[in-house]
Amino acid sequence: MIEIVIGPSDDGKPVHKWLRLLLPGLPLSGVYKSIRTGRVKVNGKRAKQDTRLHEGDIVHLYFSNEDYASLHGHPVAKYQGVSRAIDILYEDDEIVAVNKPVGVLTHPADGEYKTSLAAQVEAYVYDRGAREGAFRAAPVHRLDRNTSGVVVFAKTARAAKAWADAFHRGEVEKEYLAIVEGEWSGRGRVAVDVRREGNVTRVVEDSGKPSETAYEVVASSRGTSLVRLRLLTGRTHQIRVHMAHLGHPLLADRKYGARPIRGESFYLHAHRVRWNQVDVTAPLPDRMTEKLRTLGYKVADLV
Numbered sequence: 001m002i003e004i005v006i007g008p009s010d011d012g013k014p015v016h017k018w019l020r021l022l023l024p025g026l027p028l029s030g031v032y033k034s035i036r037t038g039r040v041k042v043n044g045k046r047a048k049q050d051t052r053l054h055e056g057d058i059v060h061l062y063f064s065n066e067d068y069a070s071l072h073g074h075p076v077a078k079y080q081g082v083s084r085a086i087d088i089l090y091e092d093d094e095i096v097a098v099n100k101p102v103g104v105l106t107h108p109a110d111g112e113y114k115t116s117l118a119a120q121v122e123a124y125v126y127d128r129g130a131r132e133g134a135f136r137a138a139p140v141h142r143l144d145r146n147t148s149g150v151v152v153f154a155k156t157a158r159a160a161k162a163w164a165d166a167f168h169r170g171e172v173e174k175e176y177l178a179i180v181e182g183e184w185s186g187r188g189r190v191a192v193d194v195r196r197e198g199n200v201t202r203v204v205e206d207s208g209k210p211s212e213t214a215y216e217v218v219a220s221s222r223g224t225s226l227v228r229l230r231l232l233t234g235r236t237h238q239i240r241v242h243m244a245h246l247g248h249p250l251l252a253d254r255k256y257g258a259r260p261i262r263g264e265s266f267y268l269h270a271h272r273v274r275w276n277q278v279d280v281t282a283p284l285p286d287r288m289t290e291k292l293r294t295l296g297y298k299v300a301d302l303v
Helices: 015-022 028-036 065-072 117-127 157-169 238-245 286-294
Strands: 002-005 040-042 058-061 088-091 095-100 148-154 173-181 187-197 200-204 209-221 224-231 268-275 278-281
Touching: 015 028, 015 040, 088 278, 095 117, 095 278, 117 148, 148 157, 148 278, 173 238, 173 286, 187 238, 200 238, 209 238, 224 238
Parallel strands: 148 268
Antiparallel strands: 002 058, 040 058, 088 095, 095 148, 173 224, 173 268, 187 200, 187 209, 209 224, 268 278
């Protein structure tokens, strides 16, 4: 029999999800069977499918030490070769907010696990004591590969749920900065229905999902403008398709109709994320600062 005391990182986690993370070698069918047949007890009582764990709970797993060791595995090898050199903007017991560079995936993809931001943050948090719990640090939202800026990671299951619920309710404020084509001025909102078609998002008249972005033009120079944007919904490529819809696609964003610039991708930066008592700002990356300077902007007066 294995005895485990639930720590803060797993507080609020449903028992079946906790067991799946704790025992990666156990298939999902085995997780449900273990619960159904009474091999998992919480505070002396048989766990049910909907049992939710809390900090301080005592869980007994009726596995032999050998079976547990083989199913539990050890994540150290998983993190070998994973960089921990992340740019941390804010950290507390529940979350860590990092500054994602352009070119890095938020979530792992085929052949790009170790270079993903998620793997790097997971390894960083694991090194600093999150070794006993089943929960591993996970992003509560995402940025595209070529978008830089603030990404918030939950260090506990409790935080992951709280932030997910806050995003769903529209309480999390997300502010972006973008360089777009065309000189213009003013502020306003874009509210249109959009639909994902292949690898692009399009504005549609019907059968789409509502999307809304608030925008304010900060300054203009040499046929471009710097725009501050606030996401009011969270559709894929929302800012890119909304700016294109207004006739001002992101500079160098060929996918959404901008003129191509050799060797350059679009300039979009998640500048600020705010919710509850957390307010995190990411400085502009060097590539965006230098681009603004070459276009004649006085960067110090803008951000």
